[in-house]
Amino acid sequence: MAVNVIRTGGCLCGAVRYQVQGEPYISGLCHCATCRKLTGSPFSATANWHLSQFQMTGEIQTYERRSFCPTCGSRLFFLFEGGVELFLGTLDAAPNGIEPAVEVWTIRREHWLPVVPGAISYPENPSEL
Ligand SMILES: [Zn+2]
Numbered sequence: 001m002a003v004n005v006i007r008t009g010g011c012l013c014g015a016v017r018y019q020v021q022g023e024p025y026i027s028g029l030c031h032c033a034t035c036r037k038l039t040g041s042p043f044s045a046t047a048n049w050h051l052s053q054f055q056m057t058g059e060i061q062t063y064e065r066r067s068f069c070p071t072c073g074s075r076l077f078f079l080f081e082g083g084v085e086l087f088l089g090t091l092d093a094a095p096n097g098i099e100p101a102v103e104v105w106t107i108r109r110e111h112w113l114p115v116v117p118g119a120i121s122y123p124e125n126p127s128e129l
């Protein structure tokens, strides 16, 4: 994938739109209790970009620093100092070409989910991430 690839995404209703340029510096799946609750799914799939690679339009609200569309409720991203963690299900294109590099809280992984080939696996929360 080209270094300057641009990926677009947004919420379900379309009021919030974003784009990221270039590849993420980390990507992963997380099976922790927080990710399950906040996504409504058995795990989260996310990737992180530097803030300089990210642009967005539209109004957002946040809960515990996770941003969502106040109209449709789609959970979109987590903004932090210098970066953004996107929930990859909000990207427009699928497949999105981003493979998980890490898999976190695998002790909570559903037994019907396969292990991600090549991903570094952490049984619980890795202190170094
Ligand atoms: Zn929306």
Ligand SMILES: [Zn+2]
Pocket: 030, 031, 032, 033, 034, 035, 036, 044, 105
């Ligand atoms: Zn998690």
